[in-house]
Amino acid sequence: MKRLPSNADQALDLGEKGCGQLVMELMLAMRALEPGQTLLVTAYDPAAAGDIAAWCRMTGNTLLQTLSDSSSHQFLLQKGPNHTC
Numbered sequence: 001m002k003r004l005p006s007n008a009d010q011a012l013d014l015g016e017k018g019c020g021q022l023v024m025e026l027m028l029a030m031r032a033l034e035p036g037q038t039l040l041v042t043a044y045d046p047a048a049a050g051d052i053a054a055w056c057r058m059t060g061n062t063l064l065q066t067l068s069d070s071s072s073h074q075f076l077l078q079k080g081p082n083h084t085c
Contacts, residue, residue: 008040
């Protein structure tokens with residue numbers, strides 16, 4: 001898999017965690033960031049792409065980039081100015 005930029009402010013490996021646990025860990029990781037900072041997320045759950053995209057829309061964060069291969073996905077998220085979680 002081609003990697004997303006490694007200059008993200010933080011990285012989070014969610015492994016095979018599903019929706020509930022994935023969203024909870026994502027929320028906690030984003031809380032530690034300042035608006036504008038980025039989080040590089042790696043996930044192996046096939047539904048992660050939809051879950052993360054929906055979570056970003058609901059919370060005011062931005063999904064900057066997605067990269068997938070047959071077994072994993074990487075997402076570059078940016079904390080929004082009005083992050084609600």
